[in-house]
Amino acid sequence: MTSPKVDLKNRWLAVVLAFLVPGAGHLYQRRIFKAQIYFFGILGMFFSGMAMSDWTVVYWKWEAGGNRTIGYFSQVLVGLPALTARCQALRYTSPPIDEFQMERRLRDDRIKGSGVDQALDAWFTGRFRYRPKAESIAPEVGVELSAEPIQAVTGQISWRRADGMYTGTFEGTVGDGRAVSLTIVDEPTITPRVFAHGEITSTELRRDNEKFEREFSSSLRYVRCDVRDGQRAGEIEGTVPRQFWDWFQVPLEDKALEEIHGRLGRHYELAQVITWIAGLLNLLAIWDAFEGPAYGYGDEEELAEGESAD
Amino acid sequence: MDAHSTWYLFPLAIVISLVYSASRYELPSKILSRAGRMFLTIMIFMGIVFVVLDTLSFWL
Numbered sequence: 297m298t299s300p301k302v303d304l305k306n307r308w309l310a311v312v313l314a315f316l317v318p319g320a321g322h323l324y325q326r327r328i329f330k331a332q333i334y335f336f337g338i339l340g341m342f343f344s345g346m347a348m349s350d351w352t353v354v355y356w357k358w359e360a361g362g363n364r365t366i367g368y369f370s371q372v373l374v375g376l377p378a379l380t381a382r383c384q385a386l387r388y389t390s391p392p393i394d395e396f397q398m399e400r401r402l403r404d405d406r407i408k409g410s411g412v413d414q415a416l417d418a419w420f421t422g423r424f425r426y427r428p429k430a431e432s433i434a435p436e437v438g439v440e441l442s443a444e445p446i447q448a449v450t451g452q453i454s455w456r457r458a459d460g461m462y463t464g465t466f467e468g469t470v471g472d473g474r475a476v477s478l479t480i481v482d483e484p485t486i487t488p489r490v491f492a493h494g495e496i497t498s499t500e501l502r503r504d505n506e507k508f509e510r511e512f513s514s515s516l517r518y519v520r521c522d523v524r525d526g527q528r529a530g531e532i533e534g535t536v537p538r539q540f541w542d543w544f545q546v547p548l549e550d551k552a553l554e555e556i557h558g559r560l561g562r563h564y565e566l567a568q569v570i571t572w573i574a575g576l577l578n579l580l581a582i583w584d585a586f587e588g589p590a591y592g593y594g595d596e597e598e599l600a601e602g603e604s605a606d
Numbered sequence: 607m608d609a610h611s612t613w614y615l616f617p618l619a620i621v622i623s624l625v626y627s628a629s630r631y632e633l634p635s636k637i638l639s640r641a642g643r644m645f646l647t648i649m650i651f652m653g654i655v656f657v658v659l660d661t662l663s664f665w666l
Contacts, residue, residue, distance in 0.1 A: 580629040594636030
């Protein structure tokens, strides 16, 4: 019902604005009180749901016979805060799927090469270990193998791919403060750049007494490289940062979903439902921006009483 | 649903009541009074459902 007391201005523009940002259409129509209710209510609900799920519940994925985010059709009614998921789905660089990679992908999301990072220059945090010396690989009988210690390491890592070859360096310090300068000698292993909730567990450089706990992160990328320190070979394993726009609302892999479901349990489903409700509520707000209040201005009863009194 | 999750009902019901009422009326006072009434209705209805289900599950 269009109330004559409400100036809807250009109602089609109001609809578009109301869709893009909850409350924006009403702000355009100078209906400030309702704009505040829609903006804070709907967006508050939407982002609360996202926060409950560690910011993983809104994304777009449509795989034949696989993960299909049907609920996104409800979430997207919130407008811009969910529309970005469509852009992220286009940017998403899924791990390569071929016969050789499929099994590996199911095991872990890490990929080697594949053109994901032709060049990298980032701050690295992780572990470093020299490989055993040549004479200790085939020791004489009675001589113990010399296990090289695993050391914490931080520093700047950079590489570049040219003519199919990777060249790069690592400049940093090990745990005791000693400076190290390493040369990358082989194709590095790294999780894709545009990716969400990838596994960053250190699998190669683990200490004997260390408890194995799988770690997942959106803001960090797993990296492992074979390196050389002068004549000595070694390896580094750790993480480099991932930019916010390279993980926010990026489609999730099945393994990531499993981990989130296992950790958050029913709270993940609850977060999904909350974001769906937020989208559906904005549908009411969009209709209100187009048609005005459904039952009228709100003073009809008082007017009717006043008229009868007269 | 564990007891902890049940508390999410309150903010959910508040937002749903406010947004629904805002889409029905224009006057702020009317919106707030209708939202308050709707919130109470939801709470009473959910309370009844809770009591019925709790009673039914007592013997399980």
